[in-house]
Amino acid sequence: MNSSPLIASPHAHDANTVAETMGWVLLALAPATLFGIYLFGWPALLLFLVTVAAAVVAEYLSLKIAGKPPGRFLADGSALLTGVLLALTLPPWAPWWVGVVGAVIAIVIAKQVFGGVGQNLFNPAMAARVALLISFPLEMTTFVEPQPLFSAAAPTLQQSLAITFGSGGAAIDAVTSATILDHTRTELGQGVALDEIAGYDPLALAWGGVPGSLGETSALLLLLGGLLLLWRRVITWYIPVALLGTITLLATLFHLIAPESYASAPYHLLSGAVMLVAFFIATDPVTSPLSVRGQLLFGAGCGAFIWILRTWSGYPEGAAFAILLMNAFTPLIDHYIRPRIYGRDRRGVPLNESVATREER
Amino acid sequence: MATSYRRIARDGLWDNNVVFAQMLALCPLLAVTGTATNGLGLGLASIAVMVASALMISMLRGIITPQVRIPVFILIIATLVTLVDLFMNAWLYDLHKVLGLFIPLIVTNCAILGRAESFFSRNPVLPSLMDGLMMGLGFLLVLVVLGAVREILGSGTLFSDAALLLGESFRFLEMTLIPEYRGFLLMILPPGGFIALGFILAAKRVIDRRIAEGTIWADSPQKEGAR
Numbered sequence: 001m002n003s004s005p006l007i008a009s010p011h012a013h014d015a016n017t018v019a020e021t022m023g024w025v026l027l028a029l030a031p032a033t034l035f036g037i038y039l040f041g042w043p044a045l046l047l048f049l050v051t052v053a054a055a056v057v058a059e060y061l062s063l064k065i066a067g068k069p070p071g072r073f074l075a076d077g078s079a080l081l082t083g084v085l086l087a088l089t090l091p092p093w094a095p096w097w098v099g100v101v102g103a104v105i106a107i108v109i110a111k112q113v114f115g116g117v118g119q120n121l122f123n124p125a126m127a128a129r130v131a132l133l134i135s136f137p138l139e140m141t142t143f144v145e146p147q148p149l150f151s152a153a154a155p156t157l158q159q160s161l162a163i164t165f166g167s168g169g170a171a172i173d174a175v176t177s178a179t180i181l182d183h184t185r186t187e188l189g190q191g192v193a194l195d196e197i198a199g200y201d202p203l204a205l206a207w208g209g210v211p212g213s214l215g216e217t218s219a220l221l222l223l224l225g226g227l228l229l230l231w232r233r234v235i236t237w238y239i240p241v242a243l244l245g246t247i248t249l250l251a252t253l254f255h256l257i258a259p260e261s262y263a264s265a266p267y268h269l270l271s272g273a274v275m276l277v278a279f280f281i282a283t284d285p286v287t288s289p290l291s292v293r294g295q296l297l298f299g300a301g302c303g304a305f306i307w308i309l310r311t312w313s314g315y316p317e318g319a320a321f322a323i324l325l326m327n328a329f330t331p332l333i334d335h336y337i338r339p340r341i342y343g344r345d346r347r348g349v350p351l352n353e354s355v356a357t358r359e360e361r
Numbered sequence: 362m363a364t365s366y367r368r369i370a371r372d373g374l375w376d377n378n379v380v381f382a383q384m385l386a387l388c389p390l391l392a393v394t395g396t397a398t399n400g401l402g403l404g405l406a407s408i409a410v411m412v413a414s415a416l417m418i419s420m421l422r423g424i425i426t427p428q429v430r431i432p433v434f435i436l437i438i439a440t441l442v443t444l445v446d447l448f449m450n451a452w453l454y455d456l457h458k459v460l461g462l463f464i465p466l467i468v469t470n471c472a473i474l475g476r477a478e479s480f481f482s483r484n485p486v487l488p489s490l491m492d493g494l495m496m497g498l499g500f501l502l503v504l505v506v507l508g509a510v511r512e513i514l515g516s517g518t519l520f521s522d523a524a525l526l527l528g529e530s531f532r533f534l535e536m537t538l539i540p541e542y543r544g545f546l547l548m549i550l551p552p553g554g555f556i557a558l559g560f561i562l563a564a565k566r567v568i569d570r571r572i573a574e575g576t577i578w579a580d581s582p583q584k585e586g587a588r
Contacts, residue, residue, distance in 0.1 A: 101545075109556060135547040 010342065018117065022077035024234045028225030029084060029215070029280065035208060036215040039146045040092035042160030044214050048087045050164070051099030055083025058104050062112035078117045082106050085125035085280060088215030089273060089320070090132075093144050096164050098136060102128040122327045123287045126320045133320070143211040145177045177211040181272050181316040184263055205270035212272070219270040226279030235283040238292055242299025243278045243306075244269060250307045268307060273319035277302070287327045291339040298333060301326045366491055373495025379472040380503040380558075381565050386472040389463050390504060391554035395515070398523045400508030402456050403463060404501030405526075406445050408494065410467050411476065413441045415493030418481040425482065434477045439468045455525040472500060503561075510557045515549040517542025 037045045059079035063070040086102050106128035114120045133140045147153045155163060178186075180200065204210050208218025216222075229235045247268050254262035268274065282288060282302050289298050302322050309318020340346050379385050386407075394400045417437050418425075425433050446464045449457040457464070467473070476496055481489045512519055517539035524532040547553045 113559070131547050131552075134550065135545050136543070 018076040018078065021234055022081045024229060024232050025081055025280065026077065026084060028228045028234075029088070031221040031224055032208075032215045032218055032276070033084065033088060035218050035221050036088065036092065038149050039209065039217065040144065040214060041147050041149050041154045042157050043155065043163040044092035046160060046164040047090060047092065047094055047096065047099050048084075048214065050096045051087035051090065051103050052080060052083035054100040054103035055079050055086065055107050058107035059112070062108055063116070066112065066116070068116070073117065076117060079107055082111065082124045085276075086128050088276060089125065089129045089213050091140060091143050092214040093142070093163055094139050095166075098132060098139050101135075102132045105131045118286055120286055121331075122324055123281055123284050126281060126323045126327075129320045130324060133315075141182075143177055143179050143213075145211055146209050146217075179211050179272070179316070180205065180267075181310065184267065184271075185310075185316045188261060188263065200267065202266050202270060205267070216273045216276050219275045222275035222279060226275070229279060229283075235279065236292075236295070238295040239282045239288060239299035239302075240278040242296045243282055243303040244274070246300045246303030247274065247307050250304065254311075262311065268310070272310075272317045274306060277306070277319045277323060281323055282326075287330060289330050289333040289337065291334070291337050294333045294337040297337065298326055298330065301329060366488070369488060369491050370495045373492060373497075373499045374502065375499070378499040378503065379496055380500065381562065383472070383475065385475055386470050386500060387558075389466055389470060390507065391551055391558065393460060393463050394504055394508040394511055394554060395549045396512045396518075396522070397505050397508035397520050398456075398526055399459055400504035401501070401520075401523075402453075402460050402526050403467075404497070404504040406449065406460075406464055407467055407470065407473070407500055407504075408497030409445055410438060410441045410470075411473055411493040411497035411500075412490060414438050414473060414477060415481045415489040416486065417441075418477050419484060419486045419489035422482045430478075430482060431474075434474055434482075435468070438473055438477070442468045453526060455522075459522075472496065507554070507557055507561060510561065511548045511553055513538055514545055514557070515547075515553060516544050 033048070037048060056074065056079050060070050060074060063073050083103055083106075086106055087099060090099060090102065106124035109131075110122055110124040110127035111117070111120045147155065184200065206219045208221065210217050226235075226240060230237060230240075248265040251263065251265040251268045255264040278299075282299060289295050305322030305325050306319050309315065309321055313321075315321070338346075338348075341348060344350050373379075376382065380387070380390060389403060393403045414434075414437055418434060421433075421437075442465060445467070446457075449460070449464060476492065480492045484492070509519055512521070517537060519536040519538055520534040523534040527534070545553075548557065
């Protein structure tokens with residue numbers, strides 16, 4: 001006789017372990033990551049490696065202090081993913097300590113303090129990005145023109161080491177440039193309509209050869225990664241569609257009313273962090289609601305906050321703030337919008353009982 | 362009730378610390394501890410109010426009826442705070458400009474009203490004075506430690522502008538610990554206060570646990586049982 005213990009039903013089987021999920025997400029991020037590194041050259045690669053390494057080391061030390069087995073928790077790849085996501089949102093030529101400080105904030109303060117993987121209230125990468133943006137506004141808003149690897153303008157490895165690890169980056173003359181978000185914001189403020197703004201080219205934005213954060217420039221490659229995750233069922237469509245749909249709706253509505261003051265939907269969808277956030281960050285299973293309706297609400301809230309912050313706030317990009325705000329709402333959403341329990345109706349009354357009370361009436 | 366001054370001191374400074382254990386007075390704590398000097402300033406002002414109100418309330422405790430005790434306590438505390446506020450405005454003007462808003466707010470510092478209610482109004486003058494002093498010192502300790510942590514991380518200095526508070530002879534306190542530091546603005550802003558306080562509270566818990574396990578300070582008297 002088989003002596004394995006009896007386990008009561010229902011037996012739910014999930015094909016994805018945490019490690020597999022993280023692996024698929026990393027794979028889906030790979031095209032945008034490689035493209036970003038190609039686009040911004042050696043400094044981007046150095047910053048990427050430093051940030052990811054710092055995240056893994058911070059995770060290891062936190063686990064040591066907490067007395068958890070570091071090997072098992074490191075193997076799930078969640079720290080690696082956090083490091084990658086954070087690196088993708090940094091300006092590609094930022095100095096190394098920006099990546100290290102960000103990784104420590106993400107892993108120690110935003111994740112391990114709350115109890116580690118699965119326990120964090122806020123998305124670690126976004127919490128770190130907001131902390132960095134507030135603390136180091138200069139370093140976090142210095143964007144360079146793309147200088148692809150192997151092109152004439154690209155810095156050599158030696159120059160790149162000076163850019164990433166040097167003090168101040170005076171070793172090379174970099175062509176810094178405002179991102180399209182920054183530029184458009186200024187121009188729209190002066191009443192110049194979007195189509196007349198020099199440098200606005202939807203195709204370039206979609207393809208990604210524009211100044212921006214390390215892995216956020218190419219909307220198409222991020223969309224491709226997102227579709228891979230959808231196909232593998234690592235994520236569901238509710239949050240991305242609600243997020244992108246809300247931005248499209250709001251942007252189109254206001255653009256139709258006053259085109260000279262409000263940018264159109266393609267501009268909002270293709271620029272900045274929107275694609276990365278929609279598919280890779282808002283869909284974080286830990287910090288988003290459980291139920292389908294909750295996820296739709298969560299995605300719509302993220303989209304609305306992104307549009308509102310971009311349009312009316314003091315910062316040109318509001319995606320990270322939007323995610324943190326909606327993360328804070330997640331417990332509330334989960335409290336009010338609960339998934340129907342199997343065998344019970346929405347109010348939690350057993351189904352046969354609710355039939356019985358109906359019959360009594 | 363036998364009064365143990367040792368117990369009162371221990372309660373005020375550590376076991377029943379205003380912030381560490383009672384979690385009171387967090388609003389002024391988080392608001393002013395951007396630098397160690399500001400923390401010290403508010404701490405000294407709070408001690409002055411705490412001790413003076415301990416004296417007055419414990420002396421008057423026989424004639425204050427329970428029905429009106431809260432308004433009377435507030436009245437006494439508010440009077441003392443106004444005195445401190447005017448004093449600082451007159452003699453420590455530069456510091457008053459920095460702490461300005463938070464000195465009047467000592468009136469609503471729940472720690473002082475809390476001690477008035479739970480200790481000063483039920484104990485004789487001397488124990489009350491001792492309790493006020495120790496609770497105030499405990500609060501000062503947290504203010505200075507939190508201020509120092511935030512100041513070092515946030516701007517790389519320690520006790521900057523101490524001369525404004527304590528006079529020119531204390532200028533040696535002003536230190537720049539990390540030269541050419543770029544500043545870490547988050548730690549100066551309120552979220553930094555929460556983050557630093559969280560880590561300090563965690564450290565306090567660790568120390569308490571180590572004491573209970575007897576791994577540090579094993580020779581100190583620990584016979585009073587777990588609180």
